[in-house]
Amino acid sequence: MLLACLLLVLVPLALHLASAALAGWRYVTPGPQPEARALPFLSLIRPVCGLDAFDEETLRSSFRQAYPAYEVIFCAAREDDAAVPLVRRLIAEHPHVPAQLLIGETRLTGNPKLNNLVKGVAAAQSDALVMTDSNLLLDRDYLRRLAATWRGDTGLVSAPPAGSRPGNFWGAVECAFLNSSQGRWQLAADSLGFGFAQGKTLFWKRAVLDAGGGFEALGRNLAEDVASTKLVRAQGLKVRLARRLFAQPIGRREARAVWDRQLRWSRVRRDGFPGLFIGEIAQGPLLPLLGLTGLALIGAASAWTLPLLACLWYAAEWALCRVAGWPAGLRDLAAMLVRDLLLPAIWVATWAGRGISWRGTDMAPETASQATRGTAPDRRARAAAGPAE
Numbered sequence: 327m328l329l330a331c332l333l334l335v336l337v338p339l340a341l342h343l344a345s346a347a348l349a350g351w352r353y354v355t356p357g358p359q360p361e362a363r364a365l366p367f368l369s370l371i372r373p374v375c376g377l378d379a380f381d382e383e384t385l386r387s388s389f390r391q392a393y394p395a396y397e398v399i400f401c402a403a404r405e406d407d408a409a410v411p412l413v414r415r416l417i418a419e420h421p422h423v424p425a426q427l428l429i430g431e432t433r434l435t436g437n438p439k440l441n442n443l444v445k446g447v448a449a450a451q452s453d454a455l456v457m458t459d460s461n462l463l464l465d466r467d468y469l470r471r472l473a474a475t476w477r478g479d480t481g482l483v484s485a486p487p488a489g490s491r492p493g494n495f496w497g498a499v500e501c502a503f504l505n506s507s508q509g510r511w512q513l514a515a516d517s518l519g520f521g522f523a524q525g526k527t528l529f530w531k532r533a534v535l536d537a538g539g540g541f542e543a544l545g546r547n548l549a550e551d552v553a554s555t556k557l558v559r560a561q562g563l564k565v566r567l568a569r570r571l572f573a574q575p576i577g578r579r580e581a582r583a584v585w586d587r588q589l590r591w592s593r594v595r596r597d598g599f600p601g602l603f604i605g606e607i608a609q610g611p612l613l614p615l616l617g618l619t620g621l622a623l624i625g626a627a628s629a630w631t632l633p634l635l636a637c638l639w640y641a642a643e644w645a646l647c648r649v650a651g652w653p654a655g656l657r658d659l660a661a662m663l664v665r666d667l668l669l670p671a672i673w674v675a676t677w678a679g680r681g682i683s684w685r686g687t688d689m690a691p692e693t694a695s696q697a698t699r700g701t702a703p704d705r706r707a708r709a710a711a712g713p714a715e
Contacts, residue, residue, distance in 0.1 A: 327624060328626055331617040331620035331621045331624075332621070333617070334616060334617025335617040336614075338608050338609075338611075338614045339614050339638075342609075342642060343642050344514070345510050345511055346506075346510060346514075346642040346645070348514040348518070349509070349513035349514050349517070349650070350645065350650065351517070352570060353570060353649045353651075354649060357471070357474060357570070358475070358569075365395075365470070366473065367395045367396065367397075367451070367452045367454065368393065368396040368452055368473070369396070369397050369450035369451060369454065370388060370391075370397065370456045370458060371399045371401065371443060371455060371458070372385065372388060372398070372400050372457075372458050373401045373439055373442045373457075373459070374400055374401065374413060374460045375402070375403065375407060375438075375442070375460070376408050377408040378460075378461055380463070380575040381460060382412060382416075383463065383575070384460060384461055384462060384463045384464070384575070385412065385416055385460060386416055387464040387465075387468075388416075388423075388425075388464060389425070390466055391468060391469050391470075392467055392470060393469040396424075396452075397423075397426075397452070398417075398423060398424070398425040399428060399446045400413045400417075400425070400446075401427075401428050401442045401445060402427065402428070402429050402442070403429075403430070403431040403438065403442045405429050410427065410429070413427050414427060428446055428449060430445055432445060435541060435544065436545060437545050437550060439550070440550055443457060443541070447532075447535075450532075453533065454530075455528075455530045456469065456527070456528070457527070457528040457529075457530070458527055458528075459525065459526045459527075461574055461575070462487060462527065462572055462573075462574050463573045463574065463575055465572060471568050472485075472568060474569075475567070475569065476566070477564075479563055480563060480565075481531075481557075481558035481559075481561055481563025482529065482558045482563070482565045483529040483565075483567070483568060484521065484523040484527050484528055484566075484567055485524060485526065485527040485567055485568040485572055486509050486512050486526060486567075486571060487571060487572060487573070487574035488504060488574065489573075489576045489652070489653070490573040490574065490575055490576065491575045491576060491577065492576045492577070492653055492658075493578035495660070496583075496584050497578055497579040498653060498658050498660075498661035499661040499664050499668075500584050501653050501658065501661065502661040502664075502665040503584070503588055504574070504576075505571075505647060505652040506647055506652065507609065507665060508591075509571055510643075510646060512524065512567060513567060513571070516565075521555075521564060521565035522555050522565060523551045523554035523555045523558070523565050524551050525550050525551045526574070527568070528550070528554060534557075534558065534563065537561060538558070538560060543557050544557065547598050548593065548594045548597045548598070549598070551594065552595075552597065552598025552599065553598075555598070585668070585672070588668070588672050589676065592606075592672050592673065596676050596677070596680075597680060603676070606669075606673055607670065607673050610665075610669040610670070611636060612670055614639070615635065615636070618635055619632065640659060640662060640663075643662055644659060
């Protein structure tokens with residue numbers, strides 16, 4: 327009993343503190359800087375679907391890169407998409423940056439985002455492809471930092487988003503999930519050489535993508551994040567994360583939207599890496615607090631150590647947020663508490679189903695894999711089917 331309780335306290339706490347330290351170290355030490363002559367021409371490809379509150383700002387950041395040579399390709403599935411007029415206006419306002427908007431959808435997979443991107447990759451003039459979600463705000467050195475991360479054994483450079491500018495309490499909860507929880511773990515894992523792809527940013531060399539089966543291979547899992555990681559590792563290459571995260575403005579959120587989004591991502595992780603997902607139940611302070619309660623009940627610890635443990639736990643997260651420049655006020659600390667109350671419920675709910683819904687499209691592991699089947703001639707015919715502007 328004593329040993330079990332001690333392990334429940336010490337193991338999760340040690341992992342928590344170590345992950346915060348590893349993630350924070352990336353923000354207090356300089357990252358690699360590429361030589362200007364080593365910077366390749368890049369194709370920045372951004373899918374759009376509808377309009378969100380910050381889309382004009384995030385899409386405009388595509389044209390303000392401090393990078394010597396790149397093009398921007400926007401992809402929309404339909405001409406009547408609400409984002410199309412905005413994209414056309416932004417292209418007209420920035421004639422100094424080569425840019426185009428492509429319209430159409432190639433139904434290669436069950437993933438509508440991938441289907442939207444196919445034509446952009448086909449039209450790209452570079453073999454260095456940067457696929458970036460429309461709601462990510464690109465720092466001026468975004469492309470330069472991605473290029474600096476590439477190594478000889480790299481198959482993909484990626485980066486999860488850092489939530490910024492929460493507009494209300496539930497927006498702060500979304501940031502707490504993204505930053506000092508998910509972002510912390512991903513940065514820490516990458517620091518140890520175990521990077522995982524995140525669909526917000528995917529920087530490929532075309533040869534790596536093609537060698538792994540192309541877009542059809544990316545559609546074999548619920549999300550391209552998981553499939554990308556597996557595709558790269560199958561070639562003996564590594565997924566590397568940018569040294570620091572890039573901002574995604576969050577704005578206002580409703581409680582139900584936060585729950586639905588986190589449950590969707592949780593099911594994606596369960597489908598892709600079930601062994602790792604089982605361990606996610608230990609990522610919050612629940613288990614160490616239970617272990618410490620057990621120690622207190624048998625007289626091996628004092629009751630006052632419970633609030634002390636909680637203070638230590640959240641102090642590590644708060645310090646990381648301060649170092650990284652993520653939201654770190656009193657509201658954000660309260661949001662971390664709410665997040666950790668939700669974590670066990672989300673973990674349990676994840677096992678209740680396998681399907682997800684993304685922008686009105688229902689997806690399940692079975693349909694994702696079935697969508698990529700077919701003969702080679704059939705696949706080539708579908709790949710040639712999407713009209714483009």
